């Protein structure tokens with residue numbers, strides 16, 4: 081198991097017309113070339129190159145290539161928040177079926193970056209949703225067991241499967257997290273659940289475990305005021321937020337490049353509004369939103385890079401404060417009457 085520097089340089093357009101006002105993300109990136117040399121950045125990025133979790137969950141492999149496709153798309157997006165300096169801390173690469181070792185390396189990398197840098201937010205990109213187990217363990221390691229971590233998962237799936245004989249997979253991370261933190265410290269909300277993609281067993285488990293969830297058809301613009309209130313209430317019961325986004329929460333035409341594309345899905349506009357609300361609510365949370373994540377990007381199933389580009393657009397919203405998705409939800413929904 082290893083952690084390596086980004087395999088390809090960050091490249092993009094260099095506009096000659098007033099270049100100081102023509103910044104793109106590749107201009108804002110600093111690569112950590114020496115693990116012992118601190119870099120002066122505001123945000124961080126770690127890639128997780130892993131197919132083992134999806135393979136064990138009987139899905140379509142290809143997520144190991146996600147971080148590279150993501151970097152290529154983010155590099156050329158215009159960056160309007162030039163205060164952002166994004167530190168690229170490289171990729172954790174899983175070899176073969178060595179899932180648990182790769183997750184442990186990811187956890188150590190996340191904990192190291194969160195504990196030894198001054199960044200306000202770390203983005204983990206890649207893998208199937210088994211990434212969440214590594215990321216969460218890193219956050220838990222960095223914050224300590226007494227900190228109540230609220231998990232917000234935007235996903236068509238609960239991912240509350242009990243690990244089977246072959247071990248954990250992309251379908252088990254939140255089951256594993258509850259085992260780690262204990263029932264009383266498990267604060268989990270799952271938004272965008274597709275009824276036909278989760279068995280009755282999983283719905284029953286979610287209900288018994290007090291998981292707050294919303295179905296995909298309850299995630300429209302008309303539902304945003306209620307969703308915002310729920311996010312606010314959830315945030316008030318925890319010390320820190322961890323937002324994980326499984327790209328299969330989006331409709332298949334917005335995110336075809338995932339293992340399990342959604343027929344219905346939640347629109348990008350609603351996902352962006354939810355992100356904006358989470359960022360706003362996190363300001364009232366003692367430890368904010370230190371960790372965000374984008375999973376299940378599978379370039380081998382993608383069409384014209386649309387899923388990678390969608391992931392990059394979401395990253396722009398997660399990491400920058402001047403993207404349209406950074407505006408308070410209430411400003412984005414002036415026509416919706418609040419209850």
Ligand SMILES: N=CN[C@@H](CCC(=O)O)C(=O)O
Pocket residue numbers: 137138139208209210237238239241250251252277339340
């Ligand atoms: N992370 C993915 N989880 C889903 C995959 C479903 C599928 O492949 O159809 C799950 O295990 O339920």
Ligand SMILES: [Mn+2]
Pocket residue numbers: 209235236237239250326
């Ligand atoms: Mn998932």
Ligand SMILES: [Mn+2]
Pocket residue numbers: 235236237326328329
């Ligand atoms: Mn999913």
